[in-house]
Amino acid sequence: MTPNSQTIRFLRQRIPSFECIVGCHDCCGPVTTSPEEMSRLPRKTAAEHETALAELSCPHLAEKGCTVYLERPLICRLFGTTPALPCPHGRRPEFMIAPQIEQQIHHYMASTRQVLV
Template identity: 80%
Template sequence: MNSQKIRFFRQRIPSFECIPGCHDCCGPVTTSSEEMSRLPRKTAAEHEAAMESLSCPHLADKGCTVYLERPLICRLFGTTPALPCPHGKRPAMMIDEKIEQQIHQFFKETRQVLV
């Protein structure tokens, strides 16, 4: 069931091009257990290093190493006024408010873990 919801939401979050090399939105985030299970496992040391730098353990020199499987929260950055891009980048059409509300409800209803 959650897998279907995640797929549904992913299809409805608009995309846009970020500034190459920018990782300003890549910080410690939480995600559902199901989304987390799709990501490669990181060591405790990798998680600790990411937390110390207020970064994501899946962020590398050339960007997000899990971009195609990135969690919903990561996909939301820049697509809603609540999570704006610090550089003003955005899609032509922002996310539908009802879909955003449904995503936030999904966050509340599912177990969230630190990426």
């Protein structure tokens, strides 16, 4: 396991979860992620990426929701767990993410090369 894999695992375990509204994809848009996280996702064609970007969507979003939910990037996991990225429907976990964990996530993202999902 690489150091970045260990960091991702550590951070993922500390992001609180909550249930989204069924069928909502309001926070699913173009996002960037580290190559380490990207390597966990199925490859999409250039055409699929271009189409998603033109629609301000994610290439891993399907009619029934996120097709990579269990492997979704850290940035996707943050939505709704911090006041900086609120759910547009007011959904949230019982306890928001600890500020120091959110800072660690932002530091990880800033310290790794980011690529468009």
